[in-house]
Amino acid sequence: MSGNVRPVRDERDGLLAYLAQQRYVLRLAAYGLTDEQARLVPTRSALSVGGLIKHVTATERGWMDTLLQREPPGTLEERTRKYQDDFRLTEEETLAAVIADYEQAARETEEIVAGIADLGQPVPVPKGVPWFPPDVKAWSVRWVLLHLIQETARHAGHADIIREHIDGATAFPLMAAAESWPASPWLKPWQPSPS
Template sequence: MPTPSRRLDAPPPRTGNSEAEVLRGFLDYLRASVATKVDGAPEPDVRAAAVPSGTNLLGLLNHLTAVEGATFLGEKVTDWQATFLADPQDGVAEVVARYRATVDRANEVLDTCADLGAPLPRPGRPGPSVRWALTHLIEETGRHAGHADILRELIDGSTGR
């Protein structure tokens, strides 16, 4: 195993005091953590299943991109299991860039949502409340950020946020 890379853990974010500022601050903190965990991971290890479920680092970020798109942008996902696989032609940089671009688009939608109790805008159907969507993405991103921590450490010993 290569010499472990140790990064300092980033402390929890300092946010404003409103509910929206706290929720968005923690979600952005987790988003940055998981993208950083994948960014720079070596090929082909980033695609290797290090656990019996087949979970791999690149697939986790691909999945989170789909979750962001479905939750905040109303994109349809027909096969959630398939979102855990990155296309073979997509490298780390492409998957990370796609995730960050989706997050940017999601934040543009959130910037227009002043009421956390209001539904997210969805053409032709009701969306979940902004509050529910933010809470769900904090849970989903946090869960997979933990998986990514372990997978990255198994790949090259890298730890920290």
């Protein structure tokens, strides 16, 4: 995948392609990191690259639960604890496993969206959630996909900043390394620092 979204066929394809692109650039922030580096919290925030990938995975699955009107698993207390845990990569977790789970969540989203005929289909707004508007009864599937693009892009930006603090790597050199671009006078693919 390159730095730009490919030409799209229609609205559904475009929404899924832009979501896939944002997922990709978020994963790029983890390119070449060790598990230990993916756990690092190098800024004043509590965010790590591995934790951001976990959080966005859980967020995407949560929105698919909302879209399908599935009750999230666990008690409120368990869900709250999981939400907090999803912001960090634990010692028992690996970056590779977290990325694989993110890719599985992406496949699930694409399958769910493929099974919905009308992107204008209403998605009821859950009640009693303080950050959801009380005066809106429903969003649309289209709105949910746009929101996921926004959420993923926001966290991809966070991950870029965190990655730059870890080892100075930035998005395009990481992309060049991940996609095996040749070096050019204006862009050198990222390489790990010699230890």
